[in-house]
Amino acid sequence: QVELQESGPGLVKPSETLSLTCTVSGGSVSGNYWNWIRQPPGKGLEWIGYIYYTGSANYNPSLKSRATISLDTSKNQFSLNLRSVTAADTAVYFCAGSSPGSLNWFDPWGQGTLVTVSS
């Protein structure tokens, strides 16, 4: 079965770039949509965006063009860069897959990684 694991710094300074990577194991990144979702402490879920295995991407306009998602098929990984972060970007960041060939529900999910924005 496919498993996802997020990795990256747990602390980022304000105005800098948050960078996270999701490693896919037990399957290939080909044929799927791959997503980033975040959850501020004690709050709800916000979809950040996806990348399709072809390289096409789509982002939540709420992030005001600060997000970039990329794919590395050779490493079976996809990554998130979020620029110009503020304290409001403090959250648990999840990577998640969608059903092969379709952008729909999210399954599987990574365990999530907490990123704190603070000086």
Place this chain on the structure above:
Amino acid sequence: DIVMTQSPDSLAVSLGERATINCKSSQSVLSSSNNKNYLAWYQQKPGQPPKLLIYWASTRESGIPDRFSGSGSGTDFTLTISSLQAEDVAVYYCQQYFSTPLTFGGGTKVESK
């Protein structure tokens, strides 16, 4: 954007009793091309990622107990736990995948009374 509104924010139910969670979308998530509702439900326990329970509004994910059921169409949906078990205490979210940006409801916290 399609806004998803869940109600109530929280509810306390006795073990063995029914729990009902509502989710309303700001526009229809029913596709006229395939007559499917583009809505999913998730369960999230503390410190864990959300777990997919139901998709297409009423299709139970493999391995999900049949006490969980989803219903509704268009803009109004319901997740029902027919007989609450201790392990069902969690926060539940609905999510639409009809259009981007994909959006979630605010969550409903289910506790045992």
